[in-house]
Amino acid sequence: MIAETNKQSAKVVEPCKKIDGTTMLAMTSVVAVPCRRCNEVTELKVDFEGFTKWQQGELIQNALPELNADQRELLISGTCPTCWDKMFPPEEE
Numbered sequence: 651m652i653a654e655t656n657k658q659s660a661k662v663v664e665p666c667k668k669i670d671g672t673t674m675l676a677m678t679s680v681v682a683v684p685c686r687r688c689n690e691v692t693e694l695k696v697d698f699e700g701f702t703k704w705q706q707g708e709l710i711q712n713a714l715p716e717l718n719a720d721q722r723e724l725l726i727s728g729t730c731p732t733c734w735d736k737m738f739p740p741e742e743e
């Protein structure tokens with residue numbers, strides 16, 4: 651079991667702002683998540699309310715259902731998709 655999550659490392663860097671002149675959804679924020687293995691910082695756009703709920707203990711699949719598996723893994727384990735693929739190479743048939 652992965653004991654700890656990456657909650658403390660994930661930081662909201664751009665709460666509710668405009669990007670490229672387009673107004674984002676009011677409650678969408680950019681969260682910077684550092685990878686524990688390669689230290690690469692990946693920025694994710696998340697629902698701010700959902701992100702807050704997750705940090706307060708809500709299950710990530712309930713709090714942030716819009717994230718894909720790679721993005722969830724990054725938040726939960728602090729492992730970016732690149733490192734994840736190195737650890738668990740996709741099996742080819």
Ligand SMILES: [Zn+2]
Nearest residue numbers: 685688730733
């Ligand atoms: Zn990495």
